[in-house]
Amino acid sequence: MAIILIVEDDRLLNEGIAYALGREHYDVVSAFSSEEGLDAFRSHEVHLIILDINLPDRSGIELCKDIRQLSTVPILFLTAKDTEQDMVVGFESGADDYMAKPFSMAVLSQRLKAILRRARGEDAPQLFSYRDITIHYDKMKVYKHHQEIKLTSTEFKLLTILSRNHKMVLTRQMILEKLWDWDGIFVDENTLSVNIKRLRNKIEDDPKHNVYIKTVFGIGYTWGSEA
Template identity: 40%
Template sequence: MNTILVVEDEDVLREVIIDYLLSDGYKVLEAADGEVALELFQSNSVDLVILDIVLPKMDGWSVCSRIRKSSSIPIIILTARSDEDDSLLGYELGADDYLIKPYSPRILMAKVKRFLEKQSGTMDGMMISSSDIVINMGSRLVYIDGNEINLTHTEFEILSYLMQNKGIVITREQIISKIWGYDFYGDEKTVNSHIRNLRAKLGNKGNCIVTVIRLGYKFEEEKL
């Protein structure tokens, strides 16, 4: 049974989310402020976080950033603002997806299910390797020169998608469809933001992700 942490200071909204999650068979932890959210996260095994931005004591941006220092679990941001800078900031801090209020609880549940299905590792034992980057699809671990690197859920999905299609140009639209699906609310800048974060974490291997102007990206073997 997957455990989901719901962080929302509006009681009615929080209860609606919790009711939907419980009916879908999930275990739920709840918090109405950022400090309690972090305490619950640190003292429990959590598989996914649904995180409001405007919170008492500690805002959602800070909570997201703190969680990302130690975990790669999926984080879905809830925001009342449609400001592009807000959504991009969320992705820069490591959020995997976001929903703008008011939103459909069914859409939120679809996103939760999609993330957790991927997180479960349906390709147990499959290994992908290139240019000293090794991906274990079952454990969802990534190594460079034998050293483990910490990727978010979305960064892992993008890297594995590109490496499985090595040498093939993958458009931004294809990445959006593969990673977020039909109900994605962002735009192509979201992909750029995740690619930028991913390259930074790959260090000198980040050059293996090549930008193809006006098209998208492809993974190429490191040139010796």
Template identity: 40%
Template sequence: MVRILLLEDDASLALGLEFSLKEEGYDVTHVSLVEECKKVFEQESFDLALLDVTLPDGNGYEVCKHIREQSNIPILFLTAMDDEVNVVLGLDIGADDYITKPFRVRELLSRIRAVLRRKGNTESGSRLKSGSIILDIDRAVLKRDREEIPLSAQEYKLMLIFMNNPEKILSRDEIFDLLSEGGGGFFEDNTLSVYIRRLREKIEADIADPEYIITHRGLGYKWNKRVTRE
């Protein structure tokens, strides 16, 4: 059974989330304070963490850093702060995804399933190669010029989407649908732009003149190189 650590100080929201997650078969441990969360994480084993950002005794970023010092479990932020600065900060310190309040339960469940699939990907091994980029699907690992590049769950899904659709312009709506597996509307334009920019920073030699992910204004994005499967 997947064990989830939920850090949320809003009692009513936490109660609803805990009920919904347990209905889906997850084992949930709820805490409402930063220090309590750190202590529980040290004492028990978890498969995923859901972290609120603003808390009475600190913030979820502090907890995320603490977890990342000793574990690579998926981390999702739950927060009402949806501005780009906070999204980028959350991703920078090691979060796999960022979901803004208010959100629909099915949206959260979809995000959870996505990050857990990334962690436990057991599909038959294959690699996608394009230029100096290699995406190892079996291990969910990206390499550029033989150097391993860390990816968040959404960045990994974006790489799969682009490399499975090379030299084809994908509209933002198409990307939204593929990211959320048909549940379009889970992602805002601003959030997708952040993911695209951060992915470019990791794979492009010059983000001002990208060679892999090309923007077609008014149309969408295109993976601009041939992709082979090995």
């Protein structure tokens, strides 16, 4: 069963959520500050995080950004605020979903189930299009200008990871971990660099001006550009 980390400084609310999720057979880890939350995340194999924005030591937004440097684990924000701007800031920091207090535990439960299904790929679309490229994930085929591009297995996995996370900046370590999780085959830093280069040569019109696989210097890569 999934392990859910709750980072919420309101002890009664934290314990109430933990109790309700425990009854649904989730394993729950509770933290009551940003520092405790980060320590708990590093100490457990967490599958989803419920994160309060207003924490006593620092903002949950900042904690979310820190976690996003380490992992793509799904994050659902809890907050007393529900303005459009608050939602935008939350999503820009890497949140997957957002709930304003007070909320129904039944609704929260359904949100968590939906997020976990997406994280496992159960609700993931099998077709993705961007600019002149179309990816058929289920058929493991890629087309550019309606012409099929032949990719190796590793190149296709890399393309899938980047395109399915097209709203995120992925660190090299995150990509390596996802490649490892895919089929348990070890991929090192050099192999990743080689495959990024090969993939760019196959899908970019001009490898010197990348519009599909963008480098975020000092961090990693992201998919897409409006340039």
